[in-house]
Amino acid sequence: MKKRNGLFALISLLAILFYAAAADSRGKPQSNNVSRYLVQYSAGSYQELQAFIHQKGGQVIFDYSTLISGMAVDLSATAVKELRRSGLATSIEADSERTQHALPGNYPLLPFEEFVPWGVDRVEADQLWSSAANSGPADNGVAMPEVLPGSVTGNGVVVAVLDSGIDYGHPDLMDNILDLRGDGVMRDFLDGDEDPTDATGNGHGSNVASVIASVDNDVGVIGIAPEAKISPYRVCDGTCPLSAIIAALVQAVLDDVDVINMSFGGTAGFNIEASAIQAANRAGVILVASAGNEATQQPSFPAAYDTVLAVGATEFGDAPADFTNVGGWVDITGPGVHIPVATCRGCGRFAMMMELSPMARMLSPVAMEGTGVATVAGTEIVDLGRGCVASQGDVYNSDPTGKVALIQRGACSFAEKVMFAEQAGAVAVAVFNNVPGNFNGTLGDFTAAVPAASLSLEEGQLVQADIASGVTLVDISVVASDYDTVDGTSFSGPHVAGVAALILQVAPDSSPIQVRKLLEKNAERLGPKVIFGNGMVRADKSVSAAQ
Incomplete structure (x- = not known):
């Protein structure tokens, strides 16, 4: 602005x-x-x-x-x-290096008819721009959004996303990305060029941008500020060097952005980082950062600097997320659990599994991080036991060659279980839990060639019992997806950055301190300030107060 x-x-x-x-x-x-x-x-x-x-x-x-x-x-x-x-x-x-504040193991989504994510609905952003009926914070955003012409959408506001880069071609992002590639200015501070594309499939930057400003296009999701512009700066690829972060802060100020979102952090502050943050604030930029996922009161930087809005996370029902950092340094809270987002195209992994015989039942697998992408149809599944061949000396209960391997969680890493089953000839692997419920699993540095997914204890035991009674056939598939469901304060922070963009549309001359006061004063109180800061960010009340 x-x-x-x-x-x-x-x-x-x-x-x-x-x-x-x-x-x-x-x-x-x-x-x-x-x-x-x-x-x-x-x-x-x-x-x-x-x-x-x-x-x-x-x-x-x-x-x-x-x-x-x-x-x-x-x-x-x-x-x-x-x-x-x-x-x-x-x-x-x-x-030094900062760490992205996303948790591993997501629930990818297949393409779907556009809807309002629950976080967008919870902060009442859709009250400002949607013509669909809204029954309040509990309606979970199920209505098909219809953005009203002339409504408060973040139009004219630029939000910088300092992150892993972005997928410029994603249909839920492309119309809102401020594409400055070709102007000769460096915005990828890892590779040293002008193209901050997410080149490694990290997806984190696209996830963050999606929360802020996914477009209204009848597919996927819609963002807090669906007509704000995103200016991406690539500073992360797993970790985020502080030298690159500061360079991006410098360039974002030169690019005249209005808001800067930083979904990363670390436990130590640095003199030069503090100087850059203060200078950006003096230049009139609103700075937002995630509070971190260590479930501690220890401050995380850059969130804990005085001129940065530090954002904690809640889950459904407004309980604090079990991972969120808390403390007197946290300013405000936003949704941060099971947030539906766009991700880099093909980076998501969606698992499907069905038992065909002796029982016909649909199962509910979760694709493991690092899984292969493939479909295996009408194939026998065999019970291998724990599958800890290398570390525990386990011997498989059956020969998995050409079959789907069922393995129970425990005693060794998921990577070991999947890698050795794959090497033994398994065409897919399902790891079932050793406690009730399902889980998010990651293969770490190992990338599987075959589909690898998790099952709940309950479903795993049902399949295990069927295997014991005779030949059991299953379909299992892991497909690539353009959407994810993500957890972490990495995604509560962008809710606040998006609301700041909405405020700046109606009050473009507002200073960072004025925007902070609007956000904090109009937040919905949820409980002790040491846990929730000033409470849940509310777009409707903050924008109304700014007008």
């Missing part, structure tokens, strides 16, 4: 020239004798500091000078000691 002035345009041009010159060195330092450091310096020492770095054989990786007096550099330990003694630097910190 803000207007970029001529100075910002000039600074942007200078940034383009700098980044283009060093775009081949964004990854980790190439030499074992060199490490990456985050350096702040006093006014007037910029040129001398650069000369020192080059003299010592180092390299400036990111120049943050358009926002703060700082840079990321690769230097040897000896050179860093000399730099500390030189007086040129006011702060020298080793680069």
Whole structure:
């Protein structure tokens, strides 16, 4: 909503020239004798500091000078000691990594007729733009949305998503992505180029963007602010280097964004990160970050900085999510459990399983993270027992060659169970729980070639009993999906970022502190502040108060 002035345009041009010159060195330092450091310096020492770095054989990786007096550099330990003694630097910190705040093991979804996700409905965002009947927070968003022309949708507001990149071609995202590829400006701070596409199938950035601004297009899901624009910056691929995060903050401010969402964090704060956060706030940007998933009161950064809105998570019924961080530093709460989202196309995995004989029953599998994608039809399933061949010396109860393997959870990793069953010739693997209910399983670093899914204890025991009575045939399939259901404060934070975008549409000149006050004052109180902060973010009340 803000207007970029001529100075910002000039600074942007200078940034383009700098980044283009060093775009081949964004990854980790190439030499074992060199490490990456985050350096702040006093006014007037910029040129001398650069000369020192080059003299010592180092390299400036990111120049943050358009926002703060700082840079990321690769230097040897000896050179860093000399730099500390030189007086040129006011702060020298080793680069660090933040962690994305999503939990492993999702429930992928197949394409479906568009609906309002329960989180969008719970914060009453759809009250602002939907013509469909809304019976309040409990209606679970089942109505087919119909966005009213001229309603409050986040139109004209730009939300930066600092994350794993984005799937530009996803039908639920493409119309709302601010596509600046081709302008020569770096926005992928891992590969060092201008294309922040999710190149590795992480999906996290697309998930986050979906919560904020999935479009109204009759398929999939709809976001909190379905006409806001998303400006993506790639800083994460599993972990998120702090040097890249700060570079993205710098560029997001240069790009004149209105809101920045950061769904990652770590337990330590850093001087240079705090400086960049404060500078972005002074530039008028609203900063939102997830509180973290460690179920602790220990602060997570960047969420715990004073100028960032720290967002905890709730589940259905407004109970705090069992993973959410809490404490006096948490400002507000948003939905963060079983959130339906768009993900990178084909990145989701959806499992289906049916017993054909001796009983015909539909089962409810959950695809494991790392599963193969395939369909196995009318195939015998055999009981292998625990399947811990390597670590426990287990011997299979049956030969799984050409068959589906049924294995019970426990005693070793899912990866071991699936990998050895696959190597023994199994064409699919179903791991059933050792306690009531189903579970989300991950194969870790192992990627299976065959379908791998989990079953509840109850369903596993039914199939096991049928196997004991004779030949049992099943269909099992894992298919790729463009949608997921995700958990974590990674997704409660974007609910708040989306509501901030709605506020800025009706009150475009609002300062970050004014937006914060609107969000906190109009939040729905749920319980103790140490757990919920100011309560559940409410789009309807916050926007009404802003008008």
